[in-house]
Amino acid sequence: MQKLKYALAPSLGLLIALPIFALFIYFMIQGNVSVANFHASELLLYAKNTLFILLGAAFLVLLLGISTAFMSARFEYTGSRFFTLAFVLPLSFPAYIIGYTYVGFFEFHGILSTLLGLPKFKLDILTIYGVIAILSFAMFPYVYILARVSFASISSTVVELVSLKQLSPLKAFWSVYLPLAYPAIFAGLVLSLMEVLSDYGTVAYFGVDTFSVGIFKSWFGYGNLKEAINLSMMLLVVVFGLMFGEARLRAKFRFISSTHSAKKAAKIKLKGWRNVMIFMLSLLIATVTLFIPLGVLLYWFYLDFHTLEWETFGYLYRTLSLNGISSLCIIALAFMMVYASRFYPSRWGVLSQKLSMLGYSIPGAIVGIGILLLTNFIDQSLGKVVLGGSFVALVFAYLTRYFAASIGSVENGFSKIDKSIDDATKVFGTDEFERIFRVYLPLMRPYLLSGFLILYIDLAKELPATLLLRPFNYDTIAIRIYELASNEILYKSAFPSLLLVGTTAIAVLLLNSKFVRGRR
Amino acid sequence: MKRGISFLQMIVGLSLAVSMAFASTEVNVYSHRHYDSDKALFKAFEEKSGIKVNVITAKAEELVSKLKIEGANSPADMLITSDIGNLYEAKEEGLLQKIDSKVLSANIPAHLRDADNEWFGLTKRARIFVYNPEKLSEKELGSYLDLSDPKFKGKILTRSSSAAYNKSLLASIIANHGEAKALEFAKGLVANLAREPKGNDRDQIKAVASGEGDLAIVNTYYLGVMLNSKDPKDVEVAKSVKLYFPAQNAEGAHINISGAGVTKYAKNKENAMKLIEFLSSVEAQTLFAEANHEYPANPAVKASGTVATFGAFKEDTLPLSEVGKYNKKAVEVATKANWR
Numbered sequence: 065m066q067k068l069k070y071a072l073a074p075s076l077g078l079l080i081a082l083p084i085f086a087l088f089i090y091f092m093i094q095g096n097v098s099v100a101n102f103h104a105s106e107l108l109l110y111a112k113n114t115l116f117i118l119l120g121a122a123f124l125v126l127l128l129g130i131s132t133a134f135m136s137a138r139f140e141y142t143g144s145r146f147f148t149l150a151f152v153l154p155l156s157f158p159a160y161i162i163g164y165t166y167v168g169f170f171e172f173h174g175i176l177s178t179l180l181g182l183p184k185f186k187l188d189i190l191t192i193y194g195v196i197a198i199l200s201f202a203m204f205p206y207v208y209i210l211a212r213v214s215f216a217s218i219s220s221t222v223v224e225l226v227s228l229k230q231l232s233p234l235k236a237f238w239s240v241y242l243p244l245a246y247p248a249i250f251a252g253l254v255l256s257l258m259e260v261l262s263d264y265g266t267v268a269y270f271g272v273d274t275f276s277v278g279i280f281k282s283w284f285g286y287g288n289l290k291e292a293i294n295l296s297m298m299l300l301v302v303v304f305g306l307m308f309g310e311a312r313l314r315a316k317f318r319f320i321s322s323t324h325s326a327k328k329a330a331k332i333k334l335k336g337w338r339n340v341m342i343f344m345l346s347l348l349i350a351t352v353t354l355f356i357p358l359g360v361l362l363y364w365f366y367l368d369f370h371t372l373e374w375e376t377f378g379y380l381y382r383t384l385s386l387n388g389i390s391s392l393c394i395i396a397l398a399f400m401m402v403y404a405s406r407f408y409p410s411r412w413g414v415l416s417q418k419l420s421m422l423g424y425s426i427p428g429a430i431v432g433i434g435i436l437l438l439t440n441f442i443d444q445s446l447g448k449v450v451l452g453g454s455f456v457a458l459v460f461a462y463l464t465r466y467f468a469a470s471i472g473s474v475e476n477g478f479s480k481i482d483k484s485i486d487d488a489t490k491v492f493g494t495d496e497f498e499r500i501f502r503v504y505l506p507l508m509r510p511y512l513l514s515g516f517l518i519l520y521i522d523l524a525k526e527l528p529a530t531l532l533l534r535p536f537n538y539d540t541i542a543i544r545i546y547e548l549a550s551n552e553i554l555y556k557s558a559f560p561s562l563l564l565v566g567t568t569a570i571a572v573l574l575l576n577s578k579f580v581r582g583r584r
Numbered sequence: 585m586k587r588g589i590s591f592l593q594m595i596v597g598l599s600l601a602v603s604m605a606f607a608s609t610e611v612n613v614y615s616h617r618h619y620d621s622d623k624a625l626f627k628a629f630e631e632k633s634g635i636k637v638n639v640i641t642a643k644a645e646e647l648v649s650k651l652k653i654e655g656a657n658s659p660a661d662m663l664i665t666s667d668i669g670n671l672y673e674a675k676e677e678g679l680l681q682k683i684d685s686k687v688l689s690a691n692i693p694a695h696l697r698d699a700d701n702e703w704f705g706l707t708k709r710a711r712i713f714v715y716n717p718e719k720l721s722e723k724e725l726g727s728y729l730d731l732s733d734p735k736f737k738g739k740i741l742t743r744s745s746s747a748a749y750n751k752s753l754l755a756s757i758i759a760n761h762g763e764a765k766a767l768e769f770a771k772g773l774v775a776n777l778a779r780e781p782k783g784n785d786r787d788q789i790k791a792v793a794s795g796e797g798d799l800a801i802v803n804t805y806y807l808g809v810m811l812n813s814k815d816p817k818d819v820e821v822a823k824s825v826k827l828y829f830p831a832q833n834a835e836g837a838h839i840n841i842s843g844a845g846v847t848k849y850a851k852n853k854e855n856a857m858k859l860i861e862f863l864s865s866v867e868a869q870t871l872f873a874e875a876n877h878e879y880p881a882n883p884a885v886k887a888s889g890t891v892a893t894f895g896a897f898k899e900d901t902l903p904l905s906e907v908g909k910y911n912k913k914a915v916e917v918a919t920k921a922n923w924r
Contacts, residue, residue, distance in 0.1 A: 106919075167787070172794030173817040186794055190782045271744060271782025273924060284645040285746050285915040287673050289652075367814045429646060436653045449657050532646050536612060536638035536659070547618035547641065551876075552786045552806060555815050 070413075073404040076397060077416020083434030083464045084300070084422050090437055091297050094290050099298075101286045102278065110278045117196055117267075117274060118257055124200035125256045128349060129207025130249060134241070135342055136208075137215035141334040147346040149572050151208050152517075154353040156568035158525045158542060159202035160265035161561055164554055165360035166198060175360060195270045199260050201353040206259075207252030209514050210473055214245035216328070217480065217510075223329040247479050251472030254310070255518070258303070258425040258468060264528075275299055276427050289433065296426045303425040307418045358565065364558035376544065376560050383524055383540040384567065386455070390462045391519040395512060397463070398470040402478050403504065407486070417471070424468035428461075428528030435461045435533060453535050461529040469522050470515045477511025478504075513575050521568050610636040611855035614651065615664035616644035617842055621875030622664075628871075629862045635855045644670035644748070651679045651847060661850035662859060664706075666842045667748040669755070671703045672908020680845040683857050691864035691882045695903045696841055705841035706863050707872045708879035709803045710899065711753045712837055713828040714789055719798040727831035728757060728838070729765065731799075732772020740773060741788045741797035744781040745918035749803055749840060752907050754914035756838045759906040763917065770921030781924050786810065786818075793821040803840075808877025808890045829897035836898040840907075841881065 078085075099107070132151040136144060154162070169175050170187040177185040189197070218241060226236045242249075264276045275295070283292035334342055401420070405413045423431050439451035439460075451457050481504070489499045505512070527542045534540070539547075541560050548557040615622065618641045626637040642650070644665040651658055651674065663680065665671045674680050680702040688697070688704050696705030713725060724735070731740055742750065758766040778797030788800035789810060810822035829837045844863065846856045862868055869880040874888045886892065 101916075101919075167783070171787075172790050172796075173821055178817070184794075188779075190787075268744070268746075269783065271780050271924070281746055281915075283649070284643070285751070286912055287645070287648075289649050364815070371814075432646075433649065433653070436650060440653050440655070440657060443657050449659070452654060452657055453659055531642040532650060534640065536640055539641075543641070551619060551809075552784050553809060553813075555813070 069404065070408040070410050072408065073401055073413035074410065074416040076401045076404070077413070077418075077420040080397070080420040080464055080467050081416070081422060083431060083438050083461070084419070086438040086441070087293055087430065087434040088297065090290075091293050099282070099291055099294055101282055101288065101291060106273075107278070110273055110275045113192065113272055114261070114274045116192060117199070117272070118260060120193070120196035121200050121203065121260045122253060122257060124196060125204045125207055125253060126249070128200065128204035128353070129252060129256075130211060130242070130245075131345070132204070132208045132349060133211035133215055133245070133249075134237070135346060137212045138218075138241075138332060139334050139342060140331045141339045141346075142343045143346065147350060148212075149569065150346075150350045150354050152205050152572045153565060153569060154201055154357070155203075155205035155209075155518075155521050156525065156565045157202060157357055157561065158265070158527065158545065159199055159259075159263055160269060161361075161545065161549065161557065162202050162357045163194075163198045163266045163269055164549060164557075165357040166194070168360050168364070168554060169356055175363060190270045192270075192272045195267055195272050198266055198270075199263060200256075201357075203256035203259055204353065206255040206518065207249055209518060210248040210252040210255075210476060211245045213473075213510050213514050214248035214476065214480075215241065218244060218329050220327045220329040248473075248476045250310070251476050254307075255424070255469055255472055258421075261299070261303070261425050262427045264427050264429075279427060279430065292430065293433070296430045299426055300422055303422060304418065307421065311414075311418075358562075361558040361561050361565075364555035365562055367555045368558065371556075372559060376541070376563060379539055379541040379544045379560065380563050380567065382538055383542070383564075386458070386538075386540065387520060387523045390459045390523055391516055393459060394463050394466060394519055395470050395474070395516050398467065398474045398515065399505075399508070399512065402471065402474045403500065406478055421468035421471065423464040424466065428465055428526065429532060431465045432461055432529040432532035435464070435529070453533075455535060458530065458533045458535075461533050462523055462526065465526070465529055466519055466522050470519050473511045473515035473518065474508070477508045477515075480511075481507055517571060517575055520571055524564055524567065608852070609634060609855075610638055611852045611859050612638045612659050612661045613640070613664060613856075613859070614647040614660045614662070614847075615639055615641050616647060616666045616670070617641070617664055619876050621871055624875070625863060625868050625871055626859075628868070629859055632862070633855075633858060635858065637859065648674050648677065648679065652677055656849045658847060658849050659851075660847045661852045662844060662846055662856040664842065664844045667752055667840050668705075668843065668904045668908045669748055669752055669911040671841075671843045671845060672905060672911065674845065675700075675702045675908075679848055681848045681850070681853075683846050683853075683860075685857055685861055687861040688864055691861075691869075691884075693881070693883060695901045696843075696881050698845075698905060699903070703843050703845035704860060704864065705843045705881040705904065706860075706869075707842045707876075708839045708881055708899075709749070709805055709841070710829065710837045710839050710879065710897070711749055711801060711803055713799050713830055714792055714802050714807060714825045715799040715828055716792050716795065716824075717826045719795070722826075722828060725799075725828050725830065727834045728753070729761065729769050730830075731776065731801075732769045734772075734776070736776040736799065738776065738778050739798040740776045741778050741791050741800040742773070742781055743784060743788060745770075745915070745923040749785075750801070751911055751914045751918070752840045753801070753838050754918060755907045755910035756900060756902060758910040758913055758917065759902055760835050760900070763913065766914075767917050767920060770917050770923050774921050774923050789825060790821055793824045804879075804891065804894060805877040807894075808888070811890050812877070827894055829895075831900070832898050835902065836900040839879070839899050841904060842878070 136148045166189055170189055172186040177183060226240055262276060264280055267274045267277055279292045279295045282288045405417060435457055439457045443449050443452050489503055525542045527546055530540055530543060541564050544560045545557045630637055647663060648670055651660060663674055682701050692704050754766060757769055785802040785806040788802055791797055792800045807822055807827060810818045813819055831837060844860050846853055850856050864882055866885055869882040869885040872878055873880045873885060877888055877891050879887055
């Protein structure tokens with residue numbers, strides 16, 4: 065029995081990575097790793113652009129994510145409650161929709177030129193810098209959501225120490241608060257960057273050749289799916305390497321603050337010019353990441369108001385029901401996995417946890433192909449169609465693709481639980497299930513909820529895997545948005561996009577409410 | 585957690601039961617077209633025939649890959665794509681089957697359908713020029729090949745060569761004029777570009793209107809959609825440019841198709857055939873034409889009001905299988921010419 069428990073984490077990791085293995089086996093069976101349709105110079109260009117975008121996005125995501133998280137977790141200022149919600153919402157836009165809205169905002173005869181009364185004015189944002197900005201606006205909330213929980217749980221003891229040592233606010237931020245939130249920030253950054261890496265819609269529209277454009281060029285251009293898989297596998301090897309590098313780096317930064325044994329530090333009430341400054345900064349960030357895209361969508365919705373389609377609520381219902389079940393399954397598995405790796409650690413567990421995260425860094429359509437290969441193999445072995453075209457296949461795809469999105473916050477939460485609590489529960493001989501339900505789940509609640517929220521939003525806008533794997537006639541709201549946007553009737557995509565953002569807002573409000581958070 | 589799984593099982597079971605109940609009176613469609621007009625057409629067909637239409641939409645390449653991986657397990661009876669390249673590919677991969685239909689032979693002209701009757705065109709889209717009448721006159725324009733003339737330096741706009749419409753255009757040039765000429769064309773085109781290819785067709789039209797370039801290669805129906813847009817600025821932009829049908833003294837304007845075929849392992853072959861026949865009928869073709877400003881494939885049906893104002897033109901009647909044949913070659917040529 066005890067031995068079986070040690071096998072739990074590795075087998076979960078293997079299960080989640082199965083579609084990746086299916087791709088890998090397919091890749092091995094072909095027996096060649098050629099990417100014959102590409103010149104070295106072309107691949108080099110892809111690598112160069114991808115790296116540039118990753119670095120740019122990393123910088124901007126950290127800047128936006130950390131500043132918003134710190135402001136909203138540590139200070140009380142004019143509008144702070146509102147901004148706490150506003151900083152999450154950009155995550156609910158599919159990135160390419162933010163791209164479209166910005167084009168609509170800055171283009172010739174666009175919204176800004178009309179507002180300014182300058183008919184000739186336009187700003188070309190279809191550049192690599194535009195890609196960095198758009199993807200960062202769409203992804204920074206990952207860092208915000210995760211880091212805010214960390215900053216908010218800083219204990220009063222730490223704050224007292226800072227004031228005893230008479231550290232300047234800046235020094236205190238760099239040397240005390242930032243390191244404390246490091247695991248969370250890093251988890252958020254990894255999520256953002258992996259999603260940047262797998263983005264296809266935005267970069268293709270903006271005309272920037274990245275690695276994922278290369279993957280789709282071999283698939284869609286040369287009709288060579290095998291080569292597309294080859295390229296994806298190359299990408300995976302690089303990501304896998306980076307993950308291990310990061311794990312070593314992170315080991316150096318492992319901090320334990322006994323957040324749960326001490327009182328949480330109170331927020332600082334800002335007054336005077338500090339209040340004005342922080343308010344202006346928040347307003348600026350919210351404007352570029354939320355108000356402009358939202359405003360453009362509202363304008364488009366206004367243009368199309370009288371053709372409002374009630375059927376859109378049907379899409380929404382399908383999104384929410386599929387999404388709720390999938391998110392719950394995924395977050396539960398993430399909890400099991402991290403719990404098992406903490407109490408029954410093994411080398412295989414560490415490895416398989418990294419494996420389970422890989423699905424996040426390759427384009428969702430390729431993960432979808434992995435699922436197709438896998439489910440078709442199983443169906444063929446069974447001699448009848450059981451999995452193909454079923455919800456199980458789709459939920460499995462979500463699991464493989466988005467496991468990384470949930471495990472970050474769960475890991476971060478566990479890292480905040482002092483090992484002495486583990487020892488205490490063992491000493492008192494508490495039974496395993498009791499231990500989970502009475503100790504760890506309650507302690508983990510904010511982290512599980514933020515993980516659930518990220519998953520919920522991610523799944524609601526998920527497109528490529530849903531497109532490929534959903535059962536007949538089961539169109540989600542993201543699919544509806546995509547249909548309208550790809551027909552180049554942008555204003556029509558406004559209503560479903562707004563509905564999507566609306567449900568996210570409700571989810572965020574619920575999670576922030578006392579009802580969910582309980583007494584905390 | 586437990587409840588989640590049992591609920592899932594319920595959904596799976598239910599959908600299986602439902603699909604079994606409809607087994608003989610349904611047709612399963614994989615479609616790359618995702619227009620609301622298509623949904624309306626499927627509904628009309630359901631009411632008329634009593635056959636339920638089940639649809640999955642995705643990108644054509646994905647649907648073809650899906651069909652390939654699923655093999656005999658595939659639930660799909662019918663494939664609809666919005667360009668010839670993928671339809672041709674599906675046939676080449678042995679994913680379609682021959683259907684004999686007098687209705688289709690009568691409704692769809694020969695150059696818009698497969699010689700072996702494995703696929704049939706349903707709508708036509710002409711790939712044409714949109715130009716700024718303040719910068720260029722109609723007299724200066726000619727065929728596609730003329731776009732490589734240095735006089736257009738810094739004036740031409742187009743989206744990426746990986747867009748299916750550009751691929752098929754280039755493939756048609758290879759088929760009409762040979763690979764060497766096509767490469768020369770592509771190189772000349774790239775040298776004449778006003779900016780790196782990016783954005784969609786709508787963005788190219790906007791860039792012509794803004795003066796970023798003088799001429800763009802686009803599909804007619806995007807102009808039709810913009811002229812009928814609820815956004816007054818779109819209408820303004822679309823009205824400020826002019827449309828030109830190229831190659832009128834040569835092979836004619838290149839046309840691409842949306843088309844359909846019955847899949848090789850179709851379990852509801854008869855129903856799929858009935859649906860394609862319906863989509864080629866005057867009733868359905870009229871809706872295709874009116875709703876999305878495409879040209880109907882059935883010659884008995886007239887173009888929509890907006891499209892009719894574009895005027896009559898000579899179209900390239902090169903059999904589309906020839907275009908399909910050179911689709912991959914076109915990607916190679918575009919890559920050689922650095923057309924991103």
